[in-house]
Amino acid sequence: MKLYDYKQAPNPRRVRIFMAEKGIEIETVQINLMKLEQHSDAYRKINPLGEVPALVLDDGSCISQTNAICRYLEDIFPQTPLYGRTPLERAEVESQNHLIQMNGIIAGGEAFRNSSPNFKNRAISGPHAYPQIPELAERGLKRIDNLFADLDKHFADQQFLVGDYFSVADITAFCTMGFIRWVKKTIPSECGHLQRWFDQVASRPSSKA
Ligand SMILES: N[C@@H](CCC(=O)N[C@@H](CS)C(=O)NCC(=O)O)C(=O)O
Structure with missing residues (x-):
């Protein structure tokens, strides 16, 4: 297997942290997004979407x-389950991961890709050209403020996104916190519960992956 990263x-950081938590090592290949290598003919043959991450299996899938x-x-590596251990926990992880994907990763992407001069006509990743919409950047920033407040409330009485169980949803949220620094958003000082969760996740060795 090869991870395009x-x-x-x-x-891709979400996948690297996920693998580190499970102790999985896979060969990685760097695709330099700044140099637009994701749109090279060679990479488009591997992943026609022109995005990372992509995982290529030994049979070429x-x-x-x-x-x-x-x-x-x-x-394929069930040790250290990160998607839940019971039907209910799996549903809770799915729910939290989806919410963070929508309200974190997507909201941050709206804010960043609709404002950065490097993303003119590339406001959505993938093979199609989309112009920037400045109002979406504004809305993305507001959504991030709401995310901070919502997560702070959540972590007031929960250790992780799903009770005391560290899951893929925490990884998505942790990577969101790193990503939104690109639009100069950091955890507000009044969000002490969110900061406590962040520091706890940052202290895990996987966070360096
Ligand atoms: N929906 C995809 C999104 C992947 C994505 O947005 N990847 C970004 C890097 S974080 C990318 O490849 N961007 C390429 C580009 O902007 O041209 C996923 O969840 O993996």
Whole structure:
């Protein structure tokens, strides 16, 4: 297996932290997004979407989409389950991971990609050109403020996103906190519960992956 990765980008980081938690080592290949290598003919042959991460299996199949890659890895490396251990826990992890994907990763992407001069006509990742909409950048910033407040409330009485169980949803949220620094958003000083959760996740060795 080979993981197509870019060290600086948030979505591949989610997969790297996931693998580190499980103790999985896979060969990685860096695709330099700043140099637009994701749109080279060679990479488009591997992943026609022109995105990272992508996981290529030994039989040549390519899995795109961060969540699909992590789910596949969970199935073939079930040790240290990160998608839940019971039907209810799996549903809770799915729910939290989806919420963080929508209100964190997507909201941060709205704010960043609709404002950065480097993303003119690339406001959505993938093979199609989309112009920037400045109002979406504004809305993305507001959504991030709401995310801070919602998560702070959540962590007031829960250790992780799903009770005391560390899951893929915490990894998505942790990578979101790193990503939104790109739009100069950091955890507000009044969000002490969120900061406590963040410091706890940051102290795990996997956070360096
Ligand atoms: N929906 C995809 C999104 C992946 C994605 O947005 N990847 C970014 C890096 S974090 C990318 O490849 N961007 C390429 C580009 O902007 O051209 C997933 O969940 O994996």
